[in-house]
Amino acid sequence: MEQITIGIDCGSAACKGILLKGGRIAASCVKPTGWNPKETARTVLEDLLQQENRTDEGIRVAATGYGRVGIDFAHKKITEITCHAAGADYLLPEVRTIIDIGGQDSKVISVENGKVVSFQMNDKCAAGTGRFLEMSAHRMGVDLSDFPKLLEEGKCCSLSSMCAVFADSEIVSLLAAGKSREEIAGGIIQSVVTRVMALAGRIGIESPILLTGGLAQFEGLRNVLEQQTGCPVNVSHYSRYAGAIGAALKA
């Protein structure tokens, strides 16, 4: 019988799960983390097992992400940095740089052969994170899922604040000054990318690049990243699962 392993990446916004069967992705699941990461992780595990009609018997589980500490049913706990590197290498063999934009932090990881060489994470600050984007979307009365639509025409106005709190009041002023939501959305994405590029500058970017995290599917974000790095930025259908895949590989 093919070996099954499970990886659970419990982030601040979403809890992602991957079931690997004989080294291939057989099931995936994502749920909002909510207020109880431990319970959410348990439901993600059960969902994955149900998709495969299995019990957890004989299946090794590894947990990663900020919520990993509380996941008592995991056999292994590994940091999201190591897991992202392994998962990204699985999705894009020979990947050298990972740009991960998560809910509460963003990070740039330099990788060789699936192993971390160095990494940079943003500080205790929401600049350049998914949370920043979410707050900004909320301020403009847009659902986060509709945000990419605002980026389609590539409009942009400049946003001088990178701090999530200051940017929030800046957006209020821009709206009052009659700027369109499309322009402001473009400015917000620029701001996120500027923050990520500051992190990247400390370790250097090498191709190929893989974009991971919950915002990987934002077409507009990827375009701006490509402009600023001057390199193609790859996205996989499973980009947001990179951490979970890495955990499953290391379980």
Add this chain to the structure above:
Amino acid sequence: MIEMKRELPQVFESFAEARKNGFLAVKKIKDSGKGVVGQFCTYTPLEIFMAAGLVSVSLCSTSDETIPDAEKELPGNLCPLIKSSYGFAVTDKCPYMYFADLVVGETTCDGKVKMYELLAKKKNLHVLQLPRNQFTPESKALWRSEVLRLKERVEKDFGVTITDEMLRDAIQKRNEERRLLKELYELSTLCPPPITGLRQLQILFGSQFKFDWREKTEEIQNAIHNIKAAYEAGERPVSEGAPRILITGCPMGGVTEKVVKVIEEAGAVVVAYENCTGAKQMDRQCPEEGDPITNIADHYLQIGCSIMTPNPNRFELLGRLCEQFKVDGVVEMTLQACHTYAVESSTVKTFLKERNIPYLQLETDYSTADIGQLSTRAGAFVEML
């Protein structure tokens, strides 16, 4: 001569038991007639106080308790060590700061220098003009004259005469203390080391708060003996495969133990401290032959702190310790808004890259709010070794 402080602070009754005991312990020293000198920095030549029969103690605070009080005057975006130390001075919450008859500072970093101006309004303060170059004849001459000026200040304030003989005796005693603490931390060159990095730090840090030289040296000797005996009996508190980490950067102790904890919880072991709490002040011996003031001045001026420019001595020591302790990775702890260490971290990174030694910089403050972020960074670093 100054009048020495012996009475307890007005807020004494509001203190918890442990703090009350701390105050009573220092009061006992004061009641025995001894004067107390407080210092902030490894550059302060403690031999002068020892020769004068005074008790000296470090005033660098390691808790965020008094930071809100300090921020009534000091800016928020300032190094937590400076804010916390100043906060303890204004709130009378630290027995050492409170009972210090003389406080000695140096012109090290900008934050401290300006804080001393404010502190001088509350304490009997002496500031040594420390040059930022360690090698020119002018720097050496300036620093020697500053050490001499400190000796004269101590003589005047405490009504004592400090002879060369007394200074030579103090140099010998301090050398013995340095030699013993070095012997203790060098036990961690063993593989696996006989103690965890947390225990090593606690012994090194704690030794700053023992005031009787004989008792202190005996305690260190006992600690060395006990650690060796336990190791020989087969005790292994650290696993053989644990990656060996050296810590460099800002001074450590108290709340910043959190950095050691996250590294060791991730499965590595801290074997050496290249900072002021560790090797930086124990590594070298002060020459004993010749003019004691010149010897003391030359010895202290060579400490490799990031406030020096250039700062080759730090890198000489760092490189040597990495080899001696067979280090697998270096973690640098910089305190928020410590500009000299933060800027120099770029040079440290390059220095270690050339030697193929992985490096991680962790910036932190005196809060515990960042433990999650610290443990993810330290964990990922240990996983990549």
